[in-house]
Each structure stands twice: as C-alpha cells, then as structure tokens.
Amino acid sequence: MSFAFQRPTLAAAYCDSLAGQGIANATSGLFLAAPRRVGKSTFLLNELIPEAKKRGWTTVYIDLWVNMNANPADIIAEAIKNKIVELDSKLSKIAKKVKLDKINVMGTFVLNFANPGLPENITLTDALRILHKVAEQPILLIIDEAQHALINEKAMNAMFAIKSARDQLNNQSETTSLMLVFTGSNRDKLGHLVLKKNHPFFGSDVTPFPLLNKDYTDAFTSWVNQSLAAGNQFSTTSMYQAFKLVGHRPEILRQIAGKIALSGEASHFAELLQKDALSWQNRVWEEYENDFNSLSVLQKVILQILIKKGQPWLPFSEESMQTYSQMTGQHDVSTATVQTAIQSLRERGLLWQSGRGSYALEDGSFAEWFKHMFSEKC
DSSP states (O other): OOOOOOOHHHHHHHHHHHHOOOSSTTTTTEEEOTTTTTSSSIIIIIHHHHHHHHTTTTEEETTTTTTTTTTTHHHHHHHHHHHHHHHHHHHHHHOOOOOOSSEEETTTTTETTTTSSSSSSSOOOHHHHHHHHHHHHHEEEEEEGGGGGGOOOOOOHHHHHHHHHHHHHHHHHOOOOOEEEESSSSSHHHHHSSSSTSSSSOOOEEOOOOOOOOHHHHHHHHHTTTSSSSSSSOOOOHHHHHHHTTTTTTHHHHHHHHHHHTTGGGHHHHHHHHHHHHHHHHHHHHHHHHHHHTSOOOHHHHHHHHHOOSSSSSSTHHHHHHHHHHTTTOTTHHHHHHHHHHHHHTTSSHHHOTTOOOOSSTTTHHHHHHHHHGGGOO
C-alpha cells in the first residue's frame, strides 16, 4: 500500500474561500505560490478537486507545463472545449459512436476536434459561459503553473477572457458560478497577474501555499517503520530535519529515506540523512555557483539588483543605469549594453521576462542561494 497524506481541512478552507463562505474571500481568484516539487499539483489533484466535486462543482484542471511548446491560450481553450463535450453525455456518446470530427453544441457553435482551440466566432469567455450552462453546476477552473500564461499577448488575452467570464457569470447569480485557482512555482512571476492595474486580476493577492511540515514527516516515518525491523527504525526528529534540508520536497525525502532503509542503516538515519540531504542541496547550489561565476560583471550586478529590489525593477531607469556604473566601476554602461546582458541572462535560463516587459528570476531558489552566499549584499 502506497503512502498518502491528506490535508482535508486545508482543502475545505480553500473551497470555502472560493465560494465566498470562509474567513478569507477568494471569489476573485485564489493565487497560490510555492517552489517546485513541494506537492502543489498533488494537493490540487488528490485533495482540492475531490473536495470540490463533493460540493457539486464541475472542475477543470489545466497544467500549462503539459506542453511547453504550445501556446498557453490554446491549452486552456482545448481543455474547456473537451470538458464541454465530456459533460454533454449525448454529444460525447455520438462522437465516440460515429467518430465525428465536428459536433454542434447547443446550436451555438461547432466544435472541431481536428483543429485545436475554439471556433473563430467563439471567445474563451463565451466557451466558459457555455460550459457553465452545460454543467448546470458551479465551475472550478484550476490553472497550474499559471505564470506561463505571461509569455505572450495571446496567452495574456486568455487571462483577461477568464476574468471577463468570472465577472459575467458571478454577477448573474447570488452564488459564485465560476471559481478560479492559479498556482505558480515563482511568486514574482505569478504576481504579474495581480499587481498592476493593467494586470488581468489586479487587486487579488498571491498567497504562499502551505508547505508540508512535521505532521507529514511524522506520518511518513510511522508508515515506513512498519516495514522495517525493530533495530532499523527511523526517528521522527531526524526525518523532519532532513525534510527541511531538502526544501520540504516529499519526493526527494522519499528517495533518500528509501535508499537508507534498503541499506539496513535506518538506525543511523540522523547522520546519514543529514549527509545525503546536504549533498543534494550542495549539488543544486554548486550549479547556481557555476552559473553565477560564468557571468560578466554587469550580468552579476543585474541579478544582484533584481534580487535586492524584487518587484518592481526598472532595468533602464536613470537610477538603475547609475547603479550599474557605480557597482561595475564602468562609466560607459549604455542601454544597449544592459539590453544585451539581460538577453544573455534570459538565454541562460537565469532571468525571466513577461510578454509586457516585466522581469523576475527564472528560478526563485537562486535568490536563496545568493542571499546565503552574499548576505551582506542583500
């Protein structure tokens, strides 16, 4: 039997807030940020969606990283289209039986399965309204790694269309008809959906997704020890300490614990796990160090300023240009030179730029390494 850890209270609290019934009101949208591999998607799929279904909600889950080569707007439109057909059992049965490429939905538009996305005369807002009508239930739309929608104008327009559908549907009823959850592995990136007036969900807040804690490691330790000999047992304290070292990442912890358990040395878990966890952390940080050391002086300064300032950072402002000159000792730093440096950082996967010219670190964990190594500079 595989190990599973549930947080039903958290799932229920989120659903309450989405419906406008909790202490926190998230009827405008719930934006959850946390590093990668800490269990966000697992929670959404295994806990939040089942809780929503218990409440009679129709759920649509979309992972924008499922195909990094596709435009996020197309991924979203395709998911909505497929859900409409899935919910209309008559349409679904007909399509499967006679292998139709096209289906007429409610006499409103034709869904073409041979072509991705929606018909030209149907907007994403229209499709969400039709989905709600077909479902005859509240809709919970979950977009995982939503910051990927910031990469271009078409994808951003999809975000505005979702907002429009939310406003139209929710204003037509006393209850919440369209609920939205957006997650991201980079808080700064996700913030570009909510921070400014020209952002689609301006006024909403980005909330830290609660990391798994000692309750998780205690339950995991108890589960593992059931399969181990009496003299080869893990301790709850050591398990939790190791969990913190690997950044509260369940998958990494299980890999390390499994290796030690098979070796028959779980009784020495504290020292072995700390050694392995530190080794894992050092490998990641060594990559950051190598990347940073290979940069030019100006590129290093740009990253340092971004980490210190966070959002908003204006790379070509008079203040920024003066700071570049002061910190590099170069008095001939030009806008073109800065632009070239930024482009190189983007190509190296260190700097991210939205379709509207805002910037953030590509990997938020890089800032943790930098602050650890150069704390006096931040």
